[in-house]
Amino acid sequence: MKSWKPVAKAAALCTAAMLTLATLVGAADAQDKKFKIYLSLSYSGNAWQSEAANIVKALAATPPYDQTVELTEVISGTDPQAQISAYESMIDAGADGIITFPISSTALNRVIKRGCKEGVLFFTYDATVTEPCAYNVSYITSGFGENTAQALVNELGGKGKIFLSRGVPGNSVDKRHTDGAMHIFKQYPGIEVVAEYYSYWDDRTTQQETAKALAAHPDVNGIWAQAGEYGAIQALIDAGHALVPITGENSNGLRLALANPDMQAKGLKGVSAGSPPAQSGYAFKLMMEILTGKRTLEPTNIQYALPWVPADKVKVCEGDRFENGCNVFPEGKVPSSFVTEVFNPELLPELSLASALEGKPTPGATIQPLPADVVKAPNEPGINCQGCEPPADLYKLTTVEPTVSP
Amino acid sequence: MSAQGNGAVRFDGAADNRRSGGVSKETINAIVVFALSIVLILGSRFVSPALGSWSQVLTVLTLASFLIVVSFGQGLVVMIGGLDLSIPAVITLGGVLTAGWVGAGNAGAWYLLPAILALCGLVGAFNGFGVTVLRIPPFIMTMATSIILASAALGYTSGTPRGASPEALTVLMKTSWLGVPAVVFFVVLFVLAGWALQSRTVFGRRLYAVGANPDAARVAGVSVGAASTLAYVASAVCAGFVGMMLVGYANGATLRMGDSYMLPSIAAVVIGGSSILGGSGSFVGTVGGAILLTTLGTVIAAIGLEQGWRTVIEGGIIVAALFFLREELFARLRRPGRS
Numbered sequence: 180m181k182s183w184k185p186v187a188k189a190a191a192l193c194t195a196a197m198l199t200l201a202t203l204v205g206a207a208d209a210q211d212k213k214f215k216i217y218l219s220l221s222y223s224g225n226a227w228q229s230e231a232a233n234i235v236k237a238l239a240a241t242p243p244y245d246q247t248v249e250l251t252e253v254i255s256g257t258d259p260q261a262q263i264s265a266y267e268s269m270i271d272a273g274a275d276g277i278i279t280f281p282i283s284s285t286a287l288n289r290v291i292k293r294g295c296k297e298g299v300l301f302f303t304y305d306a307t308v309t310e311p312c313a314y315n316v317s318y319i320t321s322g323f324g325e326n327t328a329q330a331l332v333n334e335l336g337g338k339g340k341i342f343l344s345r346g347v348p349g350n351s352v353d354k355r356h357t358d359g360a361m362h363i364f365k366q367y368p369g370i371e372v373v374a375e376y377y378s379y380w381d382d383r384t385t386q387q388e389t390a391k392a393l394a395a396h397p398d399v400n401g402i403w404a405q406a407g408e409y410g411a412i413q414a415l416i417d418a419g420h421a422l423v424p425i426t427g428e429n430s431n432g433l434r435l436a437l438a439n440p441d442m443q444a445k446g447l448k449g450v451s452a453g454s455p456p457a458q459s460g461y462a463f464k465l466m467m468e469i470l471t472g473k474r475t476l477e478p479t480n481i482q483y484a485l486p487w488v489p490a491d492k493v494k495v496c497e498g499d500r501f502e503n504g505c506n507v508f509p510e511g512k513v514p515s516s517f518v519t520e521v522f523n524p525e526l527l528p529e530l531s532l533a534s535a536l537e538g539k540p541t542p543g544a545t546i547q548p549l550p551a552d553v554v555k556a557p558n559e560p561g562i563n564c565q566g567c568e569p570p571a572d573l574y575k576l577t578t579v580e581p582t583v584s585p
Numbered sequence: 586m587s588a589q590g591n592g593a594v595r596f597d598g599a600a601d602n603r604r605s606g607g608v609s610k611e612t613i614n615a616i617v618v619f620a621l622s623i624v625l626i627l628g629s630r631f632v633s634p635a636l637g638s639w640s641q642v643l644t645v646l647t648l649a650s651f652l653i654v655v656s657f658g659q660g661l662v663v664m665i666g667g668l669d670l671s672i673p674a675v676i677t678l679g680g681v682l683t684a685g686w687v688g689a690g691n692a693g694a695w696y697l698l699p700a701i702l703a704l705c706g707l708v709g710a711f712n713g714f715g716v717t718v719l720r721i722p723p724f725i726m727t728m729a730t731s732i733i734l735a736s737a738a739l740g741y742t743s744g745t746p747r748g749a750s751p752e753a754l755t756v757l758m759k760t761s762w763l764g765v766p767a768v769v770f771f772v773v774l775f776v777l778a779g780w781a782l783q784s785r786t787v788f789g790r791r792l793y794a795v796g797a798n799p800d801a802a803r804v805a806g807v808s809v810g811a812a813s814t815l816a817y818v819a820s821a822v823c824a825g826f827v828g829m830m831l832v833g834y835a836n837g838a839t840l841r842m843g844d845s846y847m848l849p850s851i852a853a854v855v856i857g858g859s860s861i862l863g864g865s866g867s868f869v870g871t872v873g874g875a876i877l878l879t880t881l882g883t884v885i886a887a888i889g890l891e892q893g894w895r896t897v898i899e900g901g902i903i904v905a906a907l908f909f910l911r912e913e914l915f916a917r918l919r920r921p922g923r924s
Contacts (some may be wrong), residue, residue: 225841276599328709348892377892383835383842389646394641395633395887413835418644433858514684514747514837577838 211247214276214470216463216502217269221262221282225381227518228280229404230535231304231456232500233440234521235278235463237534242468242545259286266290269299272493276300277467278459281308286352286561295478299506300469304462305454306352312478319352320556320563321485323453324359326578327426328449330489331401334424337583338369339400342392343424344378344385346405346428351562352454355403360403362574366585373399376406382430383517385410386417393418401425406453408433408516412442422446428453429486432515434507438493451488452578456535457519460527464549473548479564482556487578499532500541501526508532525550610868611898614858618873621878621906629884636887651771651834652849653872654827658820658856659697659850660871663797664783665813667861671712672824672850674734675705679828681738684748684838695753702825708734709821713814738840746838754833761823768830776872783868792816796863836851843919849878856906878904915921 186398218235220228232252239250251270255261259282267290269277277294281287281303288310295312307315310337315526331341346353364370378385386569393399393414401424402411408427415422422445427433434451436442461483468474488506495506501522508519513532521535526549531541558567591823626645630637655672662669682701687694708730715726738746748759760767783789791812794802799809824843833841851861859866881902885895 224838226745229742233743254855374886375892376886381839381841382837383831383839384845386835390644390648391883391886394638394644394883395629395636397635397640410835417641417647514745514749516837516839517745536745565738 184303190196197563204464208568213247214489215272215274216248216250216279217274217277217279217394218252218275218294219262219269219279220252221280221435222254222257226514226516227380227454227456230518230521231280231459233535233538234456234460234527234530236462236538237540238463238527238546240465241529241539241540244546245540247471248467255282256283259283263287263290266294266496269416270294274299274542275470276302278302278304278463278466279452279526280304280459281306281521284308284322285565300466300468302462302492304459305456307480309561309563313563314462314465314476314562315480315556316458316465316484317480317556317563318458318481318483319355320330320482320559321482322359322574322577323485324356324361324488325574326485326576327361327450327452328360328363329428329576329581331424332363332367332370333529334448335370335401337367337585340371340373340396340398341401341403342389342396342411343372343375344389344402344404344407344411345375346377346380355559355562359574363385367583368585378405378410380406382407382410382413382432386414388416390417393402393420399423402427404428406430407516409436412436412447422449423514425524426450426452429455429488429518429520430515431507431513431517431519434493435489435495435510435515438495450488450579451519452485452491453520454518455483455486455523457521457523457530458526460530461523461549464526464546465553467546468549476553479553480556480558482541482554484554491533500530510531609867611858611865611870615867615873617868618857618870618906622873622877625744625877627883629880629887632745632884633887636884637732641883644694645827645880645883646769646772647878648663648883649876650768651827651830652846652853652875652879653772654775654830655825655846655850656853657775657783657868660821660854660857660859660866660868661783661792662723662820663814663851663854663861664792664861664863664866665816667716667727667813667816668851669712669817669820671708671727671731671734672820673843673845673847674731675708675821675824676828676831677738677838677840678708678734679705679825680832680838680842681742681746681840682830683751683829683832684746686743686748686880687751687761688748695751698751698753698829701829702822705821705825706818707821709818710814712821713810714779716817717810717813725773728917735840742840744840746877748837750836752834754829755836756833758830758833774867776868779839779868788812788815790803793864798864815898849876852903853878855901862917878903883917 227245253265253266262282269535277299283348284307287308289311291313294301301313303313307317345357373396376388376392378388389411404411404427406428408425409430409432411425422442426449429451436447437449469476487553493507494505495507495509501524506519522530528547529541529544533539534541554564557570558564560567560569617703627637659669679701686697712727712730716720716723757767791807794811795812803809832838853874855861856873857870881899885899
């Protein structure tokens, strides 16, 4: 190396060029002010997460938001530390709003608080945070666990051996669902939980874990499952087992199976409920209405209604949208693990199948205003508030009535 | 069997003198692992009266079939002293492409299945190229491949893999002949072929030679780079095929479908008696390792314990099995003071 001079010269030139560029970009920005919105995912790679993210992308590309919103997606992985640093960068980049699936209900509180102080709106969907300055939009408080458990107990006439196919160990959502379900099962001495396994909200894992449980307990009478439930049906079929009542989440496979006369004849009954990816779209639209001054709403916890589709309510869609009360797509149109609850004719009429699968706006659609009222969620300590008291009737049944007494 | 002995030979420099009476340590190891599996299945009656049955054996064999196939590939790579961490991503690649390109209603596109396997093989060749030509350590190289592939699959599918199982794979994974799942017959054939390839062909012997001592192998005229690359290719083809089997089993692909096979594939190889340092091992032992791990999974699933404790027990049993089965242990016990 002869001399550092050329290097220094080059560096100076580069700096000057970058400064000029930054000034130009800044000037352009001032003329054409767009809302800087960040979509922060913890991980991607399952159908649910992708559909939820695609919905937000599709809405952000639907007029008039296609002109006024600049959406940036960041996937930070399953480590809370990475999501904290992602939030930090977004705040520092001058975000107007962050819409996010938070990986932890508590670990992100400090950075969210800092963002709120700098005027950033935080909207979580599905998973929640306990920081009070964030808006939580979630179905978690709507009672998935207790209502599906009661539905299963009803189908079983109050007695029988059951499996619990759970989600991800240590996850607060899994715990809330299971606590709600056990609250019901414990009231019925005739209900015996013979196997409980973690299926990671994944079809294939559910199928393999259910197969293992079936080897030990071929006399099972019913399965209470979280997402991945279609795998439980496949495991029963693989084992040449009669079908049993199954409650699960919103997979296209479960809904088609529930309505299938052959499957019904083999003993399949149950209900499809659970986490709707459409929550992300509702959260995004709420946030944009606040940012554009169309709505005033202080940070709060907002409840998304629990989808509830028993066998006799399954209706196959003819087109690419939820129209005329339909709630499942025909076989072959989407994979069986596709999470059906991506649309909401009332809240999200802008969306079509291409929105959920590819993040594309529906041609001709424009953003429609949301209903004026939001449903406030009850307090759930550790889930959407800290140091708060849960209501006395936390696990009260909202969707289904007991038809058998304990 | 191999004339190279096992990995420990390289440390103490001794000749291969631990065989006795013509039965190799590897054979004994394989027998022990199979015996343990059988004992575990019979003993599982105490856990649940429904266990220990023929149907449990069939469940175990079906679930183990995936692990057996990936472990064959992993075993070849471990044999040459490498490690393949790209297995989960290649499984996903095979699965996503099979469901997406061939799918349920496209029976005429069967020729795409070998094309998909060839594509997976190319991924393996890329791994082999990085390890042998660029001299990147195997676990870094295969991890990088894994990240690239997983991201490509995420981008290609936008997160939602489409399609369903082609008819041929459904037949393989879902039909039974004479009360035995078709996949069990397939696995028996696969094991015979894999054993023959690993222990009865020139290619297999070259892999042993490369793993035991690459310099000596080179001197002996073995093309170390080509042999190593072929091991990675074989591993990727096996992983891609497991992706297809999983599509047949679960009637569709998911982006995380391969995740649960990386560590078990290494564990099966090591429990089966291979040295993680390369140069030794038999596929029959690996098959035993895969069956033992799967049996353990089914038995532990039946114990009504909290998930945390179940995983602790599973991990504890694997450590114990390794402790008692590792050949290095015997070697070190015999020669204290040398490592």
